[in-house]
Amino acid sequence: MALREIRTIGDEALRKKCKPVREVDDRVRMLLQDIEDTLRSDENGAGLAAPQIGILRRLIVVNTPDGSYLKLVNPEIVASEGEHEVVEGCLSVPGRWGKLMRPVKVTVKALDENGKEVTIEAENDYAKLYCHEIDHLDGILFIDKVTEFIEDDEDWDEDDEDDEDDVDEDPDETGPENE
Numbered sequence: 001m002a003l004r005e006i007r008t009i010g011d012e013a014l015r016k017k018c019k020p021v022r023e024v025d026d027r028v029r030m031l032l033q034d035i036e037d038t039l040r041s042d043e044n045g046a047g048l049a050a051p052q053i054g055i056l057r058r059l060i061v062v063n064t065p066d067g068s069y070l071k072l073v074n075p076e077i078v079a080s081e082g083e084h085e086v087v088e089g090c091l092s093v094p095g096r097w098g099k100l101m102r103p104v105k106v107t108v109k110a111l112d113e114n115g116k117e118v119t120i121e122a123e124n125d126y127a128k129l130y131c132h133e134i135d136h137l138d139g140i141l142f143i144d145k146v147t148e149f150i151e152d153d154e155d156w157d158e159d160d161e162d163d164e165d166d167v168d169e170d171p172d173e174t175g176p177e178n179e
């Protein structure tokens with residue numbers, strides 16, 4: 001078991017395009033285990049990609065709906081369906097959350113830790129998770145796609161409908177403050 005330091009924004013490893021893994025060997029399995037161990041050590045972690053621990057290879061580990069950890073090699077989104085607004089954060093971007101658009105459903109192809117091809121269908125939070133982790137492999141962070149950063153927890157469930165700038169025709173009228 002090896003815990004690695006999670007790289008945070010500013011670290012150039014987070015901005016590199018990772019290389020595909022050519023052979024799933026013991027070294028790759030060891031790296032996947034390190035990613036899993038590091039992910040497990042953070043109670044808020046849903047997924048972790050290799051560049052987040054400074055390894056520029058296409059490897060991710062995600063926490064699955066049944067609570068287990070899935071280790072994937074060369075994951076690729078081969079199909080996606082729908083689009084909706086989600087809220088994301090990232091272990092490499094501590095303390096920041098934002099709204100962005102992600103597919104509702106994705107199909108992911110990858111190799112498992114034994115080099116066997118697997119296909120995964122994921123929806124909603126899990127679709128978001130695969131998109132987020134696979135973006136990491138191309139040096140993309142969620143903050144690149146954010147349409148609006150969230151400063152406080154209280155804004156999380158707020159409806160967006162009133163976000164357009166209102167032109168107030170009546171200078172005497174002051175609208176209610178957001179609560």
Ligand SMILES: [Zn+2]
Nearest residue numbers: 089090091092
């Ligand atoms: Zn992340």
